[in-house]
Amino acid sequence: MADYARFKMKRRKRQAGRHLGMQAISLCISTTMVLTLLGIVVAIVLTTRNLSTYVRENMSMNIVLGDTVSVSDGQRLASSLQQRPYAHQVYYVSADEALAIMTEELGADPVEFAGVNPFQAEIKIQLNANYANSDSLARLARALKTDSLVTDVYYAQDEIDAADHKLNYVNLVLLVLSALLIFICYTLISNSVQLGVYARRFTIHTMKLVGARWSFIRRPFLVRSIVIGLISSLLASIVLVVIGYSLYRYQNSLAQLITWSDVVITIAAVFVFGFAIMLFCTWLSVNKFLRMTAGELYKN
Numbered sequence: 036m037a038d039y040a041r042f043k044m045k046r047r048k049r050q051a052g053r054h055l056g057m058q059a060i061s062l063c064i065s066t067t068m069v070l071t072l073l074g075i076v077v078a079i080v081l082t083t084r085n086l087s088t089y090v091r092e093n094m095s096m097n098i099v100l101g102d103t104v105s106v107s108d109g110q111r112l113a114s115s116l117q118q119r120p121y122a123h124q125v126y127y128v129s130a131d132e133a134l135a136i137m138t139e140e141l142g143a144d145p146v147e148f149a150g151v152n153p154f155q156a157e158i159k160i161q162l163n164a165n166y167a168n169s170d171s172l173a174r175l176a177r178a179l180k181t182d183s184l185v186t187d188v189y190y191a192q193d194e195i196d197a198a199d200h201k202l203n204y205v206n207l208v209l210l211v212l213s214a215l216l217i218f219i220c221y222t223l224i225s226n227s228v229q230l231g232v233y234a235r236r237f238t239i240h241t242m243k244l245v246g247a248r249w250s251f252i253r254r255p256f257l258v259r260s261i262v263i264g265l266i267s268s269l270l271a272s273i274v275l276v277v278i279g280y281s282l283y284r285y286q287n288s289l290a291q292l293i294t295w296s297d298v299v300i301t302i303a304a305v306f307v308f309g310f311a312i313m314l315f316c317t318w319l320s321v322n323k324f325l326r327m328t329a330g331e332l333y334k335n
Contacts, residue, residue, distance in 0.1 A: 063263050063270075065227045066309065069220045070271035074305045076216050078275065080209055081297040087202050091167035092123050094195055098158040098179055099187040106156070112184055113158050121166040121175060126159045133157065155186070168199055220308075225316045232256065232320040239324045253321045260317040261310065268309035272302045 098116075100109050106129050113127035128136075133154035166175070172195065176188040232239075242252050279293065 059231070059259070059263060062227045062231055063267050066224055066263060066267035066313070067270040067274070069223050070267055070305050070309050071274045072216065073220050073308055074271055074275045074301050075278075076213055077301045077304045078279070078293070078297065080213060081300060082293055083205060083209055085294070085297070087206075088164040090198055090202070091164035092161060094162055094167040094190070094198070096160045096162065096172060096175065096179075096188065096190045098160065098185055099189070100156040100158065100184055101186050102155060104156060104184050108184060109156050109158065112182070116158065116160060121163055121171070122160050123163045124161040126161075128157045128159065130154050130156045167195065169195055221312060221316075224312050225319075228260065228313065228316040229320045229323075232317065232324060236324045236327075239321065240327070243325060249322075249325055252325065253318065256317050256321050257314060260313040264309040264313035265306075267313075268306040271305050271309070275301060275305070 100112075109129065110127050113125050116122050117125040133156070137154065162172075166172070169192065172190055172192075176190070179185055179188050239252055243249075276298070279298065283293075
């Protein structure tokens with residue numbers, strides 16, 4: 036009879052162990068999916084930021100120089116502008132170079148019709164992203180026109196205003212979407228963790244009755260959450276790297292928008308969020324059942 040009782044006890048322990056193991060696997064899978072979704076959101080935000088920088092740095096301002104300005108003076112001015120904080124790239128185009136470019140594009144020499152070279156030397160400035168907006172460009176244009184070598188400054192005002200409007204709209208949408216997805220991620224992980232702790236609520240109560248300190252009771256749950264958070268973050272990072280590599284193989288130009296630093300930031304965000312949210316949710320869930328009386332445990 037005693038052997039049969041021991042056999043039944045061992046069987047219950049094995050079943051409980053398998054049940055806890057399945058709970059851990061289920062929690063790990065759900066957490067991995069949530070962290071993968073979070074990583075995708077972080078990657079999209081970083082890619083959008085890089086796209087915004089790329090678009091802004093391809094906006095240009097053209098400075099028209101006077102007819103009497105020599106090539107050396109024009110090149111000297113271009114070199115000086117290259118040192119300014121608003122300049123990303125500066126190109127000097129002489130009148131002869133402008134004529135050659137237009138002749139190639141038009142398929143005819145404008146001098147044959149005009150009798151003289153109708154083009155003037157120009158300096159093209161590609162701006163740093165922080166300065167590529169309407170207000171900054173207006174101030175820069177006014178300052179550049181005060182130079183005696185400059186006759187005119189022009190830029191595509193309508194295109195810049197349209198780009199500003201679209202980029203601001205995209206940033207707002209991404210901000211709202213990110214906040215919503217972070218809330219969803221927290222809710223899903225919190226519910227999964229609470230289910231795991233709920234299954235062991237009577238164990239928690241028994242340990243509390245025999246005088247175990249709350250910190251002692253919490254410790255195994257927190258250690259388990261750290262392990263699950265580590266495994267889930269690692270799996271989510273692998274999935275994200277595979278997705279990123281597949282997209283890169285499909286479209287090589289994405290390398291300009293997704294840098295290695297962005298990959299590191301995304302993976303770091305996944306690990307930090309995975310650890311933080313697992314520990315926080317486990318702490319809250321265990322404390323919830325530690326505060327409950329026996330009657331409240333049975334009601335739940």
